[in-house]
Amino acid sequence: MAARYRLFDIGWILGTNLLVLAGVIAWGWPPGNVFLLFWIENAVLGAITAVRIATAQGPAAQPPGPKSILRFPRWGRVAFFVVHYGIFAVVHLVFVGLIAVGAGVSWSFWALGLPAVLIGLRYAVDLAGGWFAGRQRFATNAEQAFWSPYPRLIVLHVATLLGFAFATPPGGASQASWLAALAPVRAWFDALGYPISDGAVLVALLMVLKTIADLAMIRRGTPRDLQVSMDLGR
DSSP: OHHHHHHHHHHHHHHHHHHHHHHHHTSOOOHHHHHHHHHHHHHHHHHHHHHHHHHOOOOOSSOOOTTOGGGSOHHHHHHHHHHHHHHHHHHHHHHHHHHHHHHOOOOOIIIIIHHHHHHHHHHHHHIIIIIIITOGGGTOOHHHHHHTTHHHHHHHHHHHHHHHHHHSOOOHHHHHHHHHHHHHHHHHHHHTTOOOOHHHHHHHHHHHHHHHHHHHHHHHHSHHHHHHHHHHHO
16 A cells, blocks of 8 residues: 555656646746745645644654654644744745746646645645555654655755746846856757747756655655555554
């Protein structure tokens, strides 16, 4: 069962990311939508993580140290995470909002609502199927659950920095160098029959980076825990 949910998660990641990439390249979605979707995904992940922290029942590897969240009661762990993660989310929302305005954004359901719904469904299904039905919560303690979303936050950090550089590019030689760096990728898309803007080229590169990061985190975080979950489910 656990392996099946892992394959499902991989398939959903590839499908959702390819949908967003196709939307920008083939359907003309504004680049700002992708940055908003990055933030939405991290916000959804934060909510899911709060549930995981509240319901994790895995054993601690060692007695909790003075800085471990395991020293808090269950509600305290959730509250600390909401404040800690929430600060990052609010700061990122400010920058992502500026990027979206600078790079262009569409508020239509097709370009923003549908991908957001798919992102929410992916994490909801993973929570219900892998965490509860797949019994992963018995293989993961609250501290492991607490730190699990932060690698994805790093991806948003990178996307925010690159996006801010695109949305508010410096003038003169620096801007020319920035556009020259994107030129080979843009020329490759032109050769395929998809002439796209510099912003869309940047988004395409970020989506490739995000997909690699998503798949790497699934591979890094699942084998041992899934095996324990399968043993507990027998």
